[in-house]
Amino acid sequence: MSGDEASVRAIDSLSAIVPSLARTTPSTLLTNPEIYSQISTLLRNPNSGAGDNNLCRWLYDTFQSGVADLQLLVLRFLPVIGGVYLSRVADRKPQAGFEAVLLALYAHETTSRGGQPLSVTIPDLTSPSIYHDAKGAPNKSGTPEVAVVSPALEPHGTVRSTRRARIVGVALELFYAKIWQMPVASKIEFCKFCRTWAGQDGEMYRKTEGGEKEVEGRVPLPWELLQPVIRILGHCLLGPNNRDVELFDAASEACRCLFARTMHDVNPKAILPIRSLMTLSNNLMDKTQLDPTELPFTDVISL
Amino acid sequence: MLCACSGEQFKFEEAPQSPDSLATRDFSASGLSSRTGDWESKFDETQVEDVESTLKEALSLNYEEARALLGRLEYQRGNFDASLQVFEGIDIRALIPRMIRAIAERTKQRKPRSKTDNVLLNVMSMHSVSLLLEAILLKSKSLEELGRYTEAAKECRIIVDTVESALPSGMPEGIGEDCKLQEMFHKALELLPNLWIKAGFLDEAVTAYRRALVKPWNLEPQRLACVQKDLATTLLYGGVEVNLPSQLKVKGLTTPMSGTEEAILLLLILSGKMALQEIDWDPEIMDHLTFSLSITGMFESLADNVEKILPGVYDRAERWYFLALCYSAAGHHEVALNLLRKACGSSEAKHRPHFPSFLFGAKLCSLHPNHTHEGIKFSQEVIDLSKNKNEHFLGHGKKFLGICHGAAARISVLDSERIVFQRESLNFLNDAAALTGNNDPEVLFSLGLENAIQRNLNAAYDSIMMYSDMMAGSSKRGWQLLTLIVSAQQRFKDAETIVDFALDEVGSVDQLELLRLKAVLQITQQQPKQAIETYRILLAVIEAKKEHWLEDKTFRHQALAEQKLEMEAWQDLATIYADLSSFLDAKACVDKAQLIEFFSPRSWHITGLLFEAQSLHKEAFVSFTVSLSIEPDYIPSIISTAKLLLELGKQSLPIARSFLMNALRLEPTNHDAWFNLGLVSKMEGSLQQAADCFQAAYELKLSAPVQKFE
Numbered sequence A: 001m002s003g004d005e006a007s008v009r010a011i012d013s014l015s016a017i018v019p020s021l022a023r024t025t026p027s028t029l030l031t032n033p034e035i036y037s038q039i040s041t042l043l044r045n046p047n048s049g050a051g052d053n054n055l056c057r058w059l060y061d062t063f064q065s066g067v068a069d070l071q072l073l074v075l076r077f078l079p080v081i082g083g084v085y086l087s088r089v090a091d092r093k094p095q096a097g098f099e100a101v102l103l104a105l106y107a108h109e110t111t112s113r114g115g116q117p118l119s120v121t122i123p124d125l126t127s128p129s130i131y132h133d134a135k136g137a138p139n140k141s142g143t144p145e146v147a148v149v150s151p152a153l154e155p156h157g158t159v160r161s162t163r164r165a166r167i168v169g170v171a172l173e174l175f176y177a178k179i180w181q182m183p184v185a186s187k188i189e190f191c192k193f194c195r196t197w198a199g200q201d202g203e204m205y206r207k208t209e210g211g212e213k214e215v216e217g218r219v220p221l222p223w224e225l226l227q228p229v230i231r232i233l234g235h236c237l238l239g240p241n242n243r244d245v246e247l248f249d250a251a252s253e254a255c256r257c258l259f260a261r262t263m264h265d266v267n268p269k270a271i272l273p274i275r276s277l278m279t280l281s282n283n284l285m286d287k288t289q290l291d292p293t294e295l296p297f298t299d300v301i302s303l
Numbered sequence B: 001m002l003c004a005c006s007g008e009q010f011k012f013e014e015a016p017q018s019p020d021s022l023a024t025r026d027f028s029a030s031g032l033s034s035r036t037g038d039w040e041s042k043f044d045e046t047q048v049e050d051v052e053s054t055l056k057e058a059l060s061l062n063y064e065e066a067r068a069l070l071g072r073l074e075y076q077r078g079n080f081d082a083s084l085q086v087f088e089g090i091d092i093r094a095l096i097p098r099m100i101r102a103i104a105e106r107t108k109q110r111k112p113r114s115k116t117d118n119v120l121l122n123v124m125s126m127h128s129v130s131l132l133l134e135a136i137l138l139k140s141k142s143l144e145e146l147g148r149y150t151e152a153a154k155e156c157r158i159i160v161d162t163v164e165s166a167l168p169s170g171m172p173e174g175i176g177e178d179c180k181l182q183e184m185f186h187k188a189l190e191l192l193p194n195l196w197i198k199a200g201f202l203d204e205a206v207t208a209y210r211r212a213l214v215k216p217w218n219l220e221p222q223r224l225a226c227v228q229k230d231l232a233t234t235l236l237y238g239g240v241e242v243n244l245p246s247q248l249k250v251k252g253l254t255t256p257m258s259g260t261e262e263a264i265l266l267l268l269i270l271s272g273k274m275a276l277q278e279i280d281w282d283p284e285i286m287d288h289l290t291f292s293l294s295i296t297g298m299f300e301s302l303a304d305n306v307e308k309i310l311p312g313v314y315d316r317a318e319r320w321y322f323l324a325l326c327y328s329a330a331g332h333h334e335v336a337l338n339l340l341r342k343a344c345g346s347s348e349a350k351h352r353p354h355f356p357s358f359l360f361g362a363k364l365c366s367l368h369p370n371h372t373h374e375g376i377k378f379s380q381e382v383i384d385l386s387k388n389k390n391e392h393f394l395g396h397g398k399k400f401l402g403i404c405h406g407a408a409a410r411i412s413v414l415d416s417e418r419i420v421f422q423r424e425s426l427n428f429l430n431d432a433a434a435l436t437g438n439n440d441p442e443v444l445f446s447l448g449l450e451n452a453i454q455r456n457l458n459a460a461y462d463s464i465m466m467y468s469d470m471m472a473g474s475s476k477r478g479w480q481l482l483t484l485i486v487s488a489q490q491r492f493k494d495a496e497t498i499v500d501f502a503l504d505e506v507g508s509v510d511q512l513e514l515l516r517l518k519a520v521l522q523i524t525q526q527q528p529k530q531a532i533e534t535y536r537i538l539l540a541v542i543e544a545k546k547e548h549w550l551e552d553k554t555f556r557h558q559a560l561a562e563q564k565l566e567m568e569a570w571q572d573l574a575t576i577y578a579d580l581s582s583f584l585d586a587k588a589c590v591d592k593a594q595l596i597e598f599f600s601p602r603s604w605h606i607t608g609l610l611f612e613a614q615s616l617h618k619e620a621f622v623s624f625t626v627s628l629s630i631e632p633d634y635i636p637s638i639i640s641t642a643k644l645l646l647e648l649g650k651q652s653l654p655i656a657r658s659f660l661m662n663a664l665r666l667e668p669t670n671h672d673a674w675f676n677l678g679l680v681s682k683m684e685g686s687l688q689q690a691a692d693c694f695q696a697a698y699e700l701k702l703s704a705p706v707q708k709f710e
Helices: A003-017 A033-043 A054-064 A068-076 A078-089 A096-113 A161-177 A184-198 A223-238 A245-265 A268-289 B029-045 B048-077 B080-088 B092-108 B126-145 B149-166 B181-199 B202-214 B221-237 B259-275 B283-295 B299-307 B316-329 B333-343 B355-367 B369-388 B391-411 B415-435 B441-453 B457-470 B476-488 B492-505 B508-524 B528-551 B553-579 B583-596 B601-613 B617-630 B635-646 B650-666 B671-684 B687-702
Strands: A118-121 A146-150
Touching: A003 A054, A003 A068, A033 A054, A033 A078, A033 A184, A054 A068, A054 A096, A068 A078, A068 A096, A078 A096, A078 A161, A078 A184, A096 A161, A118 B259, A161 A223, A184 A223, A184 A245, A223 A245, A223 A268, A223 B221, A223 B283, A245 A268, A268 B283, A268 B299, A268 B316, B048 B080, B048 B126, B080 B126, B092 B126, B092 B149, B126 B149, B126 B181, B149 B181, B149 B202, B181 B202, B181 B221, B202 B221, B221 B259, B221 B283, B259 B283, B259 B299, B283 B299, B299 B316, B316 B333, B316 B355, B333 B355, B333 B369, B355 B369, B355 B391, B369 B391, B391 B415, B391 B441, B415 B441, B441 B457, B441 B476, B457 B476, B476 B492, B476 B508, B492 B508, B508 B528, B508 B553, B528 B553, B553 B583, B553 B601, B583 B601, B601 B617, B601 B635, B617 B635, B635 B650, B635 B671, B650 B671, B671 B687
Parallel strands: none
Antiparallel strands: A118 A146
16 A cells, blocks of 8 residues: 555544544644653553553554655654563563564564674774875785674564564664654653663762662663663764753663672673763763853762 | 055065066056066067966966955955955866976975076966965865865865875975975865865765875874874764775775774874884873773774883873773783782882772682682772762772672681671671662672572572572572572472573573583483483584684683583583493593593592492592592592591591591581581591581581582
8 A cells, every 4th residue: 555545544533532633634643742652651551552552453453554754654653662661670561562562573674684784894903094194014814804783583473582682682773773753752752661671760970979779660671671772872972963952861870770780790791881871971961051160079088 | 466456465475486487476556567677688688478377377377366355364364255255266176287387397306406497487387376376275264164165175186186196106295395386285285175164075084094094195294193083083973985996996005994993002002102202102002092992992003002001101000900801801910910900019108099909809819719818908098988978889898898708708717717808798798789779780699699609598589589589580690509508498390490591592502501400310310311411412512613613712711611510510410320220321431531631639539439349449549549539628528538437447547537627627618518417427436526527418418409509
């Protein structure tokens, strides 16, 4: 079916679920902020993830329609869906609705990657590139080294508990691939959920001394989940949108909490990037809040 | 002549470039009169038509130039609307071809040539060109100030387009001394991408950055580095993929395939420049490099780059900690530990202790049993340091201390020491659990494991159940340990149920170990047929995976683990067939196992058992000896040797006893060894001792798991 027909059908079925959105037209489907806030609120209802939930059904059908714009619309809600889903896993609530949407996103990525892993070639500075001339003898080692960023995906029909992190992680990778087209509200939601998932209070890393408190809702964070999370956070903190004050604050808070969490888990793979993000975002904050009459703050006395 | 819009003096900051261009005249009122004499002399020297055409051009140029100068004035005063109006009066489109020609011609003239000055009558002077370029630049800046970013960017792009068409192979040296052309152009190169970013067109910004970088434009090294850094950050954090245009994909040059690769390439170039001190140290470049290399998993490259940083930038403990993180993330734990020893060692004793290094050291030691004593020292430091400032980490210190004590117990030689370590280990782990409020899954797992090894099965069961709940069933090792604990409680049916459940929850990658566990459970429950079936499935799965991992270097570690599992499967099958007395089948299985690894102590041990079953004692001895020569501490072979010695009569009893005591020293909970020790004692006549040994054997067998806990 064509894009317009699909949009009209989507709106019709949406208005059956959320009557107040009956006035939307296909052209405003993507830009209407009401849609975002209404659906977001509904997704946070206590039983929103159940298998028979209409909203989840709508999201699933809309994504499966294959129309790029509609898929982007569903993708916007990924932070809320992923966040609520992971937070409720420990309570053993049935969440077949959420799982269906996540699996749809995962399946989409599996097909589009065609069984290949996502990899990056390590640049060899001894051979010249468009940005530099090579100095020194070239490395005649033959095959270039390749680092795998995201291993090849195996298809999954259900969400098994040991594969849960990978499935949500891949959905987040898809979110990151389209992040340029995601609204700021979606990114702010993401940062807030990061804070909950970290389960630590980052107060002690905010340049002032403070106690470390536990925050509810911590979630196991293996690397397959953390890696896309850190990339999205990098975009929120240092990408072109970071002039939005609300987004920057939410992202800084999330960064601090995740840093506290990685220091708690002593996970070197995660400590390295998050530490860098913290330093970079603190630099940005200092640049905007620089008060030249302030005395420099340091807790080291040099003699 | 045209000074007159506001009647003020217009002074030029630089000397006029070519004397015959009338546009370079000084427009001051006083200057005008002084020039009139020269003006008339010019008319006398050259042809009238030439002068006419020159005047026409000169007049029209001067009109544009005047507007340019006026606009500049308005801009400097801050009247952006007014300056914009003035600038819009200049018809740039018409002038562009002439500007291009002028730049091309005038820069060619850099080669020493005589008598060609007067050919360039119809060509604009470099001064006019740079004035016009400045006008466009200021127009663009005015638009920027007014918030009209897209138009500003388009205007700015005109400058870049113009100069690039005139000088397609880059800017020649020495052009900057005489006119402001190069300066204007550089400013335009730097401004254009920023405008595009403000306008929200990231792809255009990336294209603009690339244009600035790909050809040599004589930018100063620091400014060039700045542009490279901005491009790298835009590519890395912007979230937009902008493919390289095909003209940049030149053969022989490495071309990046994605935005991340391009960003990493630029950051590596920049860090190379910093290492050679071609540009100043910028910590942000290091941070961006750390981020990009970590995200793509290239930790070894990151370690290389950190090593290249000049001394004095980081203080020592910071540098060693940073390197330790990189090496550990790349999998080189020994190297990391070495660095952490330095960071926590005597050379840093005069400085404030670097807490993260101690914490990391404690963690690394806890993961590797051969560093337990060092781990104990690190953990003790962590606890001491936490008491002052970081109370939160006190629980961690106790946890690592507990784990290290447990490992120390297992490698200790003295029985008395072993008991102390075991007790301390449980104490510390229980403390850690209390301090973290039972919220730390690692503590719960370690507590469960330690209790299981010490055969406190109920406590172990509780801990592991809590761990599994907390991880919501997503941890394979949780399932494995739970199964083993339940099997140790002799609830084999339940254990098999748990394994089946776990097999459902686990993806195909991790299923292999669980399948083997299931098969071992079936053997224990005297169901050899089912066990053989399970092994068949296991071997089929491994076979299917072989095609994948032989080519893929990145999963070599996993491939080796799977190979080991295959060998173990064949060995298990050999024991099943041996028990069923089908010796030929058993031998075939052992041969298969030995194809994978000839020097496996277990394969030789099974061969020995087969010989023993066929009453070929000498050959059995030889096999057990071979097994022990490969691994002197291989307990099953020690016990089997002792058993064989028992049959040889009274004079070999002391040797048998010493073998068995050796086995017990290594593993005090081995019920087989106790049983045979009991037999030895009985044959020696110490019946009380024999009874004690049999009692010990019985009790230990009641709580023995089907596979070792660790």
